[in-house]
C-alpha cells in the first residue's frame with residue numbers, strides 16, 4: 001500500500017485547503033444561525049471537486065476516488081467546521097451511487113447536477129431506528145399507475161438544502177427476504193414533503209430534516225440497480241462513506257494541533273511554557289497519533305473497496321469507529337489545553353459539540369463494533385466450511 005500523495009493529489013489538497021479557509025471564516029456565524037455555507041459550497045463545486053472521480057467522457061476530470069479524497073482532506077484540514085464536511089459526505093454518497101451503480105439513463109439525468117454541486121442526500125434512518133437498518137419501512141407500493149413511495153426518513157443530512165438523493169426502502173411485493181431497494185428521487189417531486197430543519201447540539205452548519213413520502217411516483221429510472229438488490233449496494237455505499245470519516249477527523253485534528261501548539265508555546269504556567277509539561281505533551285501526542293491513524297484508515301479503506309477485498313467492510317468500520325472516537329477525544333484535549341478560553345461559546349468549544357455527532361452519524365461506534373464482529377464471525381464460518389476442502393486437498 002502506498003499512501004503518499006502524488007504531485008496531482010498534493011496540488012488538489014492545497015487548492016481545496018484554501019477553500020476550506022473560507023468555510024472556517026464563516027463557520028461561527030453559520031453555527032449560530034444553524035445555516036449552510038452556500039457561498040463556500042458553490043465556490044468549491046465550481047472549482048470542480050465533484051468532477052474529480054468522474055470519467056472525462058461523462059463530464060468529469062477522470063481522476064480516482066483517492067484523488068477526490070485528497071481534495072476533501074484539503075478542505076478538512078482548514079475548514080474547522082465538521083458540519084460543512086458532513087454535508088460533503090452526504091453529497092459524495094449520492095455521487096458515488098450514481099457513478100458506480102447508476103444506469104446510463106440515471107447518469108444522464110443526475111450526474112451533471114451532482115457535479116455542479118446541487119446537493120444530494122443519502123437517506124436510510126427512520127423513526128423506528130437508525131442502527132437496525134433492516135427494520136426500514138419506507139415502501140414503494142403498487143397502484144394502477146405504477147409504484148408509489150410511502151413512509152418517512154428522519155434526521156437526514158442536507159435534506160433542507162438538497163435537490164435529489166438516494167432513499168433506501170422496500171418493494172414489499174418482491175417478498176420479505178429480497179425486497180430492500182434503493183430509490184433515487186428528485187426531492188421537489190409531487191408526494192415528497194420536507195420537515196422542519198432540526199435544532200441540533202452540533203454539526204449545525206449541516207442542516208438535517210425529515211423527508212416524508214405520500215405517494216411519490218417511482219418509475220424505473222428511480223430504482224438503483226435491480227429491485228431487491230438494495231442491501232448489497234447499500235453496504236458498499238455505507239462502507240465508502242465510513243472510509244471517508246477518517247480524513248475528516250484527521251484534517252480537523254491537524255488544525256486543532258496547530259491551534260494547540262500556538263497555545264502551549266505561548267502560554268506560561270509556573271514560569272515555563274505549557275509545552276514543557278509532560279501531561280500537556282501527552283495530550284498533543286495522542287492527538288497526533290489519532291490524526292495519523294484516522295488518515296491512514298481512509299486511504300486503506302478506499303484501496304480495499306477499490307480492490308473489493310473480503311476485509312473492506314471491516315477496515316471501513318474500523319476507520320469510522322476511530323474517526324468518531326478519536327475526534328471527540330481530540331476536541332476534549334483542544335478545549336482542555338485552552339483552559340477557560342476553550343470552555344467559552346466559541347470556535348473551540350463548537351468543535352467539541354460537533355464531535356459528539358461524529359460518533360452517531362454514519363452509524364454509531366457501537367454499530368461499527370458490531371459490524372466488525374459480525375464480519376469476523378462470517379469469515380470464521382467461511383474458513384471453517386472451507387477447512388475440510390483444504391484438508392482433503394492436502395491429503
Ligand SMILES: Cc1cc2nc3c(=O)[nH]c(=O)nc-3n(C[C@H](O)[C@H](O)[C@H](O)COP(=O)(O)OP(=O)(O)OC[C@H]3O[C@@H](n4cnc5c(N)ncnc54)[C@H](O)[C@@H]3O)c2cc1C
Pocket residue numbers: 086090121122123124125128129130131132154155156157158203208357360361362363364365366367370
Ligand atoms: C449529524 C447527523 C447526521 C445524520 N445524517 C444522516 C443521514 O444523512 N442519513 C441517514 O440515514 N441518517 C443520518 N443520521 C442518523 C444516524 O445515522 C442515526 O442517528 C444513527 O444510525 C443511530 O440511529 P438512531 O439515532 O436511531 O439510534 P438507535 O439506533 O436508536 O441507537 C441508540 C443507541 O443504542 C445503540 N445501539 C443500538 N443498537 C445496538 C446494539 N445492538 N448493541 C449496542 N448498542 C446498540 C446505538 O449505538 C446508540 O448509541 C444522522 C445523524 C447525525 C447525528
